[in-house]
Amino acid sequence: MLVLFDQSTPVPIRPSLKGHTVETAWQRxxxxxxxxxxxxAxxxxxxxxxxxxxxxxRYQQNLEN
Incomplete structure (x- = not known):
């Protein structure tokens, strides 16, 4: 699974997602x-x-789909 971390997402949770590809908005x-x-994007x-x-x-965007 391809996972994107937004700004200020705690990077230390990254190891919990082992087996997934994790990138940050900053890296991109x-x-x-x-x-x-x-x-x-x-x-x-x-x-x-x-x-x-x-x-x-969730109040700023339509996240239904």
Whole structure:
């Protein structure tokens, strides 16, 4: 599974995802993207999961699909 860590996601949880490919928004050069643009870029790049500490993202985006 391809997993993307958003800004401020605690990197120490990475070992818990052993067996999955984990990248950060910073590694991808996406650290300055706003939520909508980040979600779009992640989807286009084939990421299946976005891990974010942003508790308000569900109110900012349509996450039904």
């Amino acid at each position: 050069g996406w650290d300055k993207l706003k939520n909508g643009d980040l979600l779009r 992640a989807e286009e790049a084939g990421f299946e999961v976005l891990v974010t500490p942003d508790k308000n993202i």
